[in-house]
Amino acid sequence: VAGYTVSRLVSGSLTQVGSVTGTTFTEAVADGSWLYLVSARDAAGNLSDAGSVTVTVASTLVQVVRATADTWVNSSAPTKNYGSSNALTTRGTAATVSYLKFAMPAAPVGRTLATVVLSFRTTTSSGAGATTPQYVRITSDAWTERTVTWNAKPSYTGTLVGTLGAAPAVSTTYRVGLVASTLLAARSAAGNVNVALVSSGSDLMTFASSE
Numbered sequence: 001v002a003g004y005t006v007s008r009l010v011s012g013s014l015t016q017v018g019s020v021t022g023t024t025f026t027e028a029v030a031d032g033s034w035l036y037l038v039s040a041r042d043a044a045g046n047l048s049d050a051g052s053v054t055v056t057v058a059s060t061l062v063q064v065v066r067a068t069a070d071t072w073v074n075s076s077a078p079t080k081n082y083g084s085s086n087a088l089t090t091r092g093t094a095a096t097v098s099y100l101k102f103a104m105p106a107a108p109v110g111r112t113l114a115t116v117v118l119s120f121r122t123t124t125s126s127g128a129g130a131t132t133p134q135y136v137r138i139t140s141d142a143w144t145e146r147t148v149t150w151n152a153k154p155s156y157t158g159t160l161v162g163t164l165g166a167a168p169a170v171s172t173t174y175r176v177g178l179v180a181s182t183l184l185a186a187r188s189a190a191g192n193v194n195v196a197l198v199s200s201g202s203d204l205m206t207f208a209s210s211e
Helices: 180-185
Strands: 001-012 014-020 032-041 051-057 071-076 085-090 096-103 116-121 134-138 160-164 173-178 190-197 206-209
Touching: 085 096, 085 134, 085 190, 116 206, 160 173, 173 180, 173 190
Parallel strands: none
Antiparallel strands: 001 014, 001 032, 032 051, 071 096, 085 206, 096 190, 116 173, 134 160, 134 190
């Protein structure tokens, strides 16, 4: 084999779109399904019978999913609920932990979840930012925004799915890349993904809630 001839079916007509000596061919095409045929050729120009494959091309789809519930719990007020608060907080000591619940939709047909980014914004209050790392961990679906307290909180020591080194500025949006496969595996029977935002330091971070 000296190389390969690549053809593509376009509007019912077979068109040669490439000739390569290796086993890789790349071209830019519009979204849709494309039928390719590949023939091997020898040094004398003889072609083999064509092998075929159908390739489906889809541009990246970005979907914004907002929290359906969010709250925080406070070790200094172990029986108090903060579900109606317009801000969430994290701090390692004295401990405060924020919880967020997302209704994660199923991926559209033919697509897979490739990337997940958690986005949040610090409030305008002085000192709202934090220089200590923020950790995003999987937690359970066993909490509700208006009832959870420190004494009745789900675990916040679950699988780590993302880390933000620091969020020092006020009124600033920060984004944390999360492990998509782990989030999918943690999706509850109700279709929810629950995460806890945790800090290990004493620096208090305050960010906006859905309220």
